[in-house]
Each structure stands twice: as C-alpha cells, then as structure tokens.
Amino acid sequence: MSTRWTWTAENVSIQNCSESQATAMALDSTGDFVLLAGRRGIDVLCLSDIPHCKPQRVKHKTTMKWDISVAEWNPHSEQKNQFVTASNQAADVFTLSESEYVQAMSLKAHTRTISDLNWSVFNPNLLATSSVDTYIYIWDTRESKKPASAFSTFAGAGQVKWNKKDEHCLATVHDGDIRLWDKRKGNQAVKYISAHVSKIYSLDWDPNNQSHLITASQDCSAKVWDTNNEQKAVLEIRTDAPQWKVRYTPFGDGLVTITMPQLRQREKNLLMWSQSNPAAPIHSFTGHSDDILEFQWRPKDVSSFDYHMVTWARDYTLRIWRVEPYLQRLCGVEVQDLNLSGSSEIEILASPPKSGSSLSMASSASPARQLMGGSNDLMGGGGVGDQNRSLSDLDESITSLEQEFKSLARITPQTTIEPVSHLTSFFSFPSLCFLSLIPTYSATPSLYLYFFSVSFPFLHRTFSDLGSRSCQISASSNRHTIRMKMTFPPQYPVKVSPKLAIISPTTLDNQTRMKVLEVLNHSCMQQVELERFCISTCFNQLITILEGLQLNSPSAMNGSSTKGSSGGQVTSSYGTASDKNIPFPRTSGARFCSTDKLVMFTRPNSMKKSSTIFQATPKALSALSQHRGQQNIQSTRKENQEGLSIARFYKERENKHRRGGKHRRKNSDVTQISTSTSQACGTVFVFDTSCLLPIHQKLAETYVLIPDDVPRMCSLNANAAAAVGRKDLLQVWSLASLASSPKLSPYSSPDHERPWAKHPMGRQLLKSLMDHYSSIHDVQTLAMLSCVFGENTRPRGDAMNSPSIQRFFVSPDSDSMFSPDWIIDGYGHSSLPESPDDYKFGQARNPEEMEKDIHRANMQLIDPSQRHQLDKFKKKYADILYKWNLLDARAELLKYMSYPERSRRSQLDFSDFGIVCRRCKKRSMSVQCKECKKYAFECSICHVAVRGASIFCLFCGHGGHTQHMLDWFKLEKMCPTGCGCVCERESQRACEQDVSCSSPIMPTVSAKR
C-alpha cells in the first residue's frame, strides 16, 4: 500500500535558513509567519513572499545560553502577533510592537528546563507550560508574575496539550504515561492512562473528537486513546523507528508522524497515515536530508484545494509540502470536483529556481534580465521534474496535463539559462529560421519565444488547448516542415499514450511521415509505460528527426528511423530525475573469475582522468539529468541528438576538468567532444593472478595420490612442491613422508604402545600445519593433507559404508513377465565395518570393542571428528581442479571423500545394483556369484556372461553387454528376450517412481571383476 512518491521542487518550497540554527519552529495562526528560534537568535519569516523574504530578526535582550526547546504562536486572531518561546527555565512572551517583536514578559517559575508549552485553545491569555521539575503551570499572560495554577506530580512532565474541544481539560505526559487534568481541580489528575512502555515524545488531541488523543513514543508506536476508555488504545500505528512527533491532519482522519531517524536513514521519516488503515502509511514526504524537528499545518486557503504542511529540519531548510486532493481523499476527505485548478497557489509557492540559476541570470547581461523580469514565478519549479511525476489519480491528470503543457515551455529555460553570450549568438546560426511560440495558455509568451529559438534552430509553433486536451507542435527546418497534433486521452499518462497525427501542410512524403510517427509513437509508449509524461520526449525526438532530415539527405532518414523503432532512441529516457534511486552505473571494475583470472574493465582512455578532486562520483543515475541541466546551450543541442549517456557524462566532466580557469569557454569544445567519441568503451583486461593465490595449477598437475605407498607419494609431492618453489610445502611433504612411514604405523591392538598420532609430532603437528594452511586459505594443501592423513587414507572402493544406500538386485532370469523381480533391500546391512563415529556410547557393547574403537580413532593422525571439514576441503579443491580441467586428478581426489556425493534431486542418496544369480538364486554384488563361482549375469543377445559394463532393464531385469543393448535398442523397443517388456518405457517409469535417477534411461552397472 505504501507508495513512494517523487515530489518535485514544485511541491516543496525550500528556504535555507542556517543562520539562526533554529531548533524550534512555529507557524502563526494566519499561516503566513514562521518563527525559527534557536540559540543564535529568533527569526520571523513571512511565507507569503517566500522567494524574496528576509528573515526578521527578533530583538532579544539576553544572550542565549540555552537552546530554545519549544516555541509557539498564540493561536487566537486577536493575539496573533504574540508568541512564546521556552529556553531553559523561562518562557518568554514576545509581541509585535511597531513592526518589531519585543519581549513582553518572561514567565519564570519552573526550576528545571521547560519541556513543552501550549496556548489554550479557548482563552487567548492562558498558557500551559510543563517541565521536568514535575510541575505543570498555567499562566495568565495578564498576570505574569506567577502562574495562575499549578499541578504537580512526582514525575517530570514532557508534554502539555490543551484539549481542543473542552476548555478545562489538558493532558500531560510523564514518560510512558498520560495524565489528564481539569484546570479547575488542581490537586489531582482526573485520569491516568498508562499508554506506552517507554517515553512518549509527542501528544496531540483530536481536533474533532473531544475524547480522543494520540501519543507517539520511543517504543516505535503511536496510539490513539479514548479518554473514556483508557484500558486499551483505540488504534495503534507501528513503525520500525521510535516516533518523535505525531499530529492529526486538519482534514479527514489522517495522521502525520515523524519517526526518529534510524541511524543514517532519513529518507522516510515524515509519514502520513490514515486512521482507517494503520498498517501502512499512505504517503511519505521525502526531501529533508536530516532529522525533521517540527512540522505544522498551515490554515487552508479557501481558494485552494491543497493543504500545506510546513516542516523544519536539522538540515536548516524549511519546506512546504502540498498535500494534494488525492492524498486528502486517502485520508477520507470527500473532495469536490477538482476541475477548477488551484494552481495559482502553486505558483506562488513554487520555490526559487534551484542550483542558483536565477543568480546567474541576474548577474548576466541585460537582455536576459529583461526577459526574466518579473517572471520568477513562471520560471519557478523544476519544470523538467514535472514530466516525471508518476501519477495514478485520474482526476489529477487534468491539472497535470496543464502542468505538462507548461513544462513543455519550461524545459528549455532550465537548460539554457547560463551564458548570455549565446543569447546573442543565435542570430548567427545559419540554419535558424524564424520562430514563434504561441501557447494559448501562457501569459508571457515572449519569454519562451526566445529560449526556444536558442535551443532549437527550427521553427516551432505549439498550440496547446487544455479543453480539448490536445496540442499542436509545428517545427520546420529550411528543408522540411512538420506539423503534429497530439491528443491526450483522459487516462494519460497511465499506460495510455497520446494520439499523434501529422497534419498538413507538411513537406514530408507519406513514407517518411509514417516512419516519423512510428518513432514518435514508440518513444511515447515507452514513457507512458513508465507512467511518465511524454510531450517533451516527443519534442526532443521530433527535433532529432528534423535534424537528421536536415543534415542528411532524406534517404538517411531510413537509418535514423529504424534505429529509433528498434528502441534506438531510448537513451533519452534514462538518467532522468525519476532514476534517483538507481545507483550510478559502474564504469570500471574488477572481478575474480574462474580460479586465477582477474577481469578488469575500465573507462576508455579519453575519460580516464578521474577528476574526483573537482567533482565526486555521483550516487544515482539521476545525476545525469542534473548534469545535463548544467550544460550550456551548445551541448544541449547536441544532447538532444544523443540523449543522456554515461559516456557523455564523463566526457563533459573531462572537458570541464581540462579547460582551466583561463580559457573558460571555447567554441572548439563541441568539436572536441564529437571527435573524442572515437572510442566508446574501454578495453577489458584479463589478468593472471595465480602468483597471489595460495594454490598452484602446476602443483595440481604434478601432485599424485598413491594410496598404497603413502611415503613414496609424499616424497613425489615434495619434489613437485620444490619444482614450483614452494619451500614450505617441500617441508610439509617431507614431514608427511616421515609421519606416514610404515615404521610409525600403529599396532592394531590397543594394548601395545600408544599410536604415533598421540605423539606431539603426530596429531598436534598435523593440526598446526592444517591451521596454518587454513589461515592462508591454501585449500590445495589442506585437501592433499586430508587425503593423506584423513580417515579414508584408502580411496573408498566400495560406496557401501554409507547407511543410506538402497540396493537393487536384478534377476536376469526372471521369466515372470512384467513383474519386477528386483528386491529393494532396505537400509544397507553392509558387511563392512561402520565408521567409528557411528558407534555411540551407552549402547550395550563389549568394553573391549569400545576400547578398540577408541584406539582406532586414536590411530588417526587427524581427529576423525573433523572428517566433515576435511571433506569440504576436498570438495572445494575438486571444484578448483574441475576449473583447471584436471578431471583425472579430481576423480582421484573424490575417491577419498568419506561420504559419497549426493545427487541433488535423487530421493535416494545412493543406489547400487546387484545381481541375483541365475543358478543358485543368491544375491551377489559382483558379476561372479560368490556361491557357485559362476558368472551371474548373461547377455540376452549373445548369451555370454557379462564381465564388463552391462546395461539392463529395470523392469524385466533383462540386459547384457552395453554395446549389444545399445545396438538393439537403436532399432527395437521391446526386450530382446521377447518377454514383452517395453524396456525403455518401463525403465523410465521405474526411474521416475522409485529411483529417480538422473542417469540415462537404463542404468549401467559397472561391474567389478
């Protein structure tokens, strides 16, 4: 439900007031004056003339020793020029006298810091203050010497708030509790609500309901209480951070909360909720870059549909948030028909142009100033941002379309403000024709006329008609004229693109016209798919096409349009302001790949010089559009062709870097840019980093595993290690050779001397070796050592010591048609000794046997309990061997695994096939029956006993030599014995049902001789 809205500068007005370093903010009853109070002073700002307003400094007698903790204007119109601030123990009341605010009185009675104060809603003279000194005082400003009444508790009070409906009632907060007081009964609280488990930071009375109040607490929750039923909260809103402030919205059933910033996470602190849905916020106001300290609602202007909220944050910006009707509706407000636009209000509120663009205007030469004169409000706001605002509310779209039309006119000023020299230079543009722009809507067309002409050397003429939701764009170069009509369906821009039509007169032939439309439609579609507005994209596209037509012959149009229709022109659709949460792409990097390769990609040479000293690497992809915004006219022109690209970003930056202080701007820049496009991407380097790794491919190739002669194997490996220059390994292998010498091999009986493993140079030495190689991540050595000294010093010949083997027996002689005669032999009762670990103490067992087991464990040079870790080493090393394509070495190594590799998808961990002897009917695991010494399995084709690889049907049990069977089943489907079994199908079914083996249809038995 939670939506993330991208609010543009249009909606937010920022006033940077870092001077006073205010800690408290208050809005007066008219909503025009904002008080910013801090230790450095108290300022009063007038919001109604915000772009120009100068803070009015309030005279303050005493030097401020303490921060101002709280400030509040008198809410009563008769006393609207009065405000109170609290600083440490005193509350100072200021009033306006002769256009200056002067301190009228100082209310001193508290003995500790005043935590909160609140003017009475009903009596303009009454003020309540609370303090941690446990007193709550009510003051009458007509008698400031001492408080009119006082309430006392044993706990310090954090908040005090008058009820908005009941003139006698007020609420105070003491840690996690709320106390309700009647000002007429001073000695005791009327009610006591145990509200939160931890400290309450904020309390607000419901403006519409006398008995409801809301609290926000450290415990990450805000609760609505009914004072008539204090047992249980009416509503609870949970957030994942402590809540700092909560207030009812002046409309609907909404709430606004400020959560305390989680560590460095300040993006979504200001949330709006609806009481009907406490599960998720309906909106999050994002923009402040630091903790939000205070927020207040402005009284609504009758003419406006929007409510405005003023926030003050530790980043010392004041923001005004427009709460649009759709948000109000989410809070349950019935909003009237909105076809009337309230945009006049928006314009006044629009912030002064960001990034100092207006400053550069003013400082530049006179033509610009004339153009700009008095049109600040129209220039205001990031017009480009408009088109990127996502929108889901259909009623809104009318206003938005209007804004978009407006933004159409505005996009250009954004990019072309800077140098005045170019305003004059356009006269010399050879391709320039006359231009006129007549927006039916705009009040000052001349302004746009100029800017358009600078940006686009073609004739443009746009008519926009809000009523019929359409606009006309006409553009012409000295070769071609295009007139295009765009009609906007009501749903636009939510997945519905405008209808485009090229209207006569035009110089384009039919074919080109179609192509132009195709390209434009395509780019419009792409925009509206993302629920973005598309006029400006369309516009840019049109210019690109025109330029293409202009510069090249008409036939070149084919190229550019096909490029466009294949998505070639989408470049312009990325890097826009809506990409502010997409990270800026990596343009260089390095990755380890395979075993020892390091792949590195870099920026091309032309962009290599990182000018980080001058400019930090941007964070988000949206930096591209901001970047574009700063570019001059010439490059703007170019970018209209190229769109935004990351490469371009670097190039521009590079150029900026290169041109020093002296040659500020040269015309050659453009040519430089275009010539340096020769190499668009950098080279990819592949490095060999094997020298840095503890493992060696050479060693892997030369290492041997000889299970029968460990000492010899060790000495061979020692030589191998010496050959690659690993002296440490030479030593290790020499030691290993000694430790594994037959002289040291333990006695089988526990009664003889202690095994070598128990010697300090036995297990302990090996352990320290293993530890060392673990710490340098030498998995190769670790794996080799575990093969040599691990418990399975002999490769696992038989995979039967795992308890989870299922064994199948195949009786080749079964005549019983369609009846599988293989017996599932449950969990293996194998004859081989189980591993010592599987024995558990406590089982009734022979002590002698137990002793033997312990002895057997002690014989191992590596603690058997580490067995699994050793397996991991082997597995990892096997994987590396695989990467080196040393498959034999890998297979050798894997034989040492103490557990068989488990097939991922198999239900069974392992399956094994045996044979039921055709003569004596005894089960056998080898081709030769142990009982009758005859070969147990006979080929169904050649009737000769099978000694080698065989293949058989899982269903009927018939089979034979692999080659014979393969040849047979190339042509046939039925069993060669004529038993009637369709072997292929049946085996597959058997596989699926029981074995689910991933092997081919017919399992192969690799028979042992």
Next chain:
Amino acid sequence: MVSVISTVDTAHEDMIHDAQMDYYGIRLATCSSDRSVKIFDVKGGQQTLVANLRGHEGPVWQVAWAHPMYGNILASCSYDRKVIIWKETNGAWDKLYEYGNHESSVNSVQWAPSEFGLVLAAASSDGSVSVLTHNDGKWDSQKVKDAHAIGCNSVSWAPAVEPGSLIEPPTGQKPNLVRRFVTGGCDNLVKVWKEENGEWKDEHVLEAHSDWVRDVAWAPSIGLPHSVIATCSQDCRVIIWTNDEGTGSTWTPKILNKFSDVVWHVSWSVTGNILAVSGGDNKVSLWKESLEGQWVCVSDVNKGEGQSQTTQSPAITATEPQPEQ
C-alpha cells in the same frame, strides 16, 4: 607478478558496466550501455566474438555465468527492468527466459551455488529481490518484497553449507543445505537472508555503512568454519563482516579501508583470501588478510592519471606471497 594474459577490445558502442569470465576462464561476457551483451572466446590470448546478444532495451548493468553443469547459461540484467537468461545450444546463443516482474532497474544478478540447482537472484531498484528457480523446464519466481527501502543494489549468495556440519558429522539422511544470500541497498543496510520453509526471512541486518551500499560479496568457503562478507558503499568504505559459525549469530564488521572515491565493486578470489576492490576512480586494488588479521593492499592495478596516453597494459605491482614457514 600479476600479468596481463589478454586484452579484449570489446567494440561496445558505449561504456562497459560488467565483464565476467565463465567457470573455466575461457569465455568472457561483457555488457554495456549500448544495450548489448557480448561473449568472447579468449583462449590463449586470442579473442573471438562468439555472440552479440541483443534483447535488452536499456543499458545492461551486470552479467552472471551459471555453473556449467547446467549448460552454458548467462544471465543479464538491465535498466529496462528485465532479467534475461541466455543459453547456448549447439553453438548458438538464444534467449532462454525473460523475467520482467520488476518495477525498476534490475541492478544485480547472481546464480546460486550449483548445489541448489539452477537458481538466480536478482536485485532491483524497486527494493525487491527475485529468486528464479528452474524446475522441469519452467521458471518459478519468488519475490522478496521491500528487501531494502528505496532500492536494492546488489545480491550475493552464500556458499552451500550444511548447518552445523563442520562440528557434527552428518547423520544418514540427506543433508539440509541452507540457502542464504546477502543484499545491499540504498537504505545503507546490508541484509543477510535465509530461506526457512520456502520463505525468505532477513536473518541479520548489518548496519555500518553511512551511505548506499553498492556491492556485497559473500566470500567463497573453503571449508573453514566461518563466513565472510565484503561490502562496499558510496561512503567510500569497504567493510569485511565475519561470522563464526561456532560462536553464533553476530556479524563483526571491520573496515578494510576508506578510499578516496566511491567504491563500486568488491570481488573475492576463489580461495577467499584476496579481495579486489574497484570504484569510481577507475582504479583496482587487491587486498589480502595477513596472518595477524590485518588487511593489506598487495597490489594496485593502477590505471589512473598519467597513463592515459597509451593503451598499454596497466601496471600492476604485486608482491610475491611470502613463502610461509
């Protein structure tokens, strides 16, 4: 010496955003702002273009090779909100699957360890992480919504480890591999996710970076009983997080270094002892943990200032690892 074994001129028409080699180190995949993914054969210093994969409609941010046991499969993700999985069949590369269920740019893709099957994780700027699983020719997708506020920048799988396996010998039944991955996002957090009963839950939230986390990399396991994660961030820091399996559930951060520019990328060597760090300053440095547990820079793959005249191989100065003992 770290030496260049091949230089590949990719002939992309725009910036390259990722380059990776396959399991064997034979093939190189690159992706670029020009919306294409290219595959090169780089055996023996020679480069041959194997395929030029077109299908994305925006800049392609990252590529990832699947384990070869599933065939030659490559995944790519793009600004166009799509993840495309490409497969080579009989020498021809084709689109195997296209996943388009993200609402914003997909910034990172990575294949799970092969033990889990053909499973891909994709991290997107819409804040979610998708886990795509290949099952009997179909792709099932599972979405971890709101993994990170604002956006998720990177994802990395944990190596397949059996729980508690290093201490207790496994019992007879099939080992239960636990699936985990780590993500980094624009909320400055690093989150470790664990699959429990088919649901992805954030097991740990690691908080130390003061700006967007740009990349996360779970170190490969060689069988040692601890896990290591490297993270890098817009705040120019690289942090190494360690978790001792024996001692439980806390991840201890350690700042590897604070760089002069944004750090974009961290990558572990196959043995998990060397970390390659690269960032906005066009430089690459290699870091190694000394025996005392300090991280030291062993090499600077420096392609910065002063060398821009030539396309010579970048100078890498590396110290030989000291022969131990």
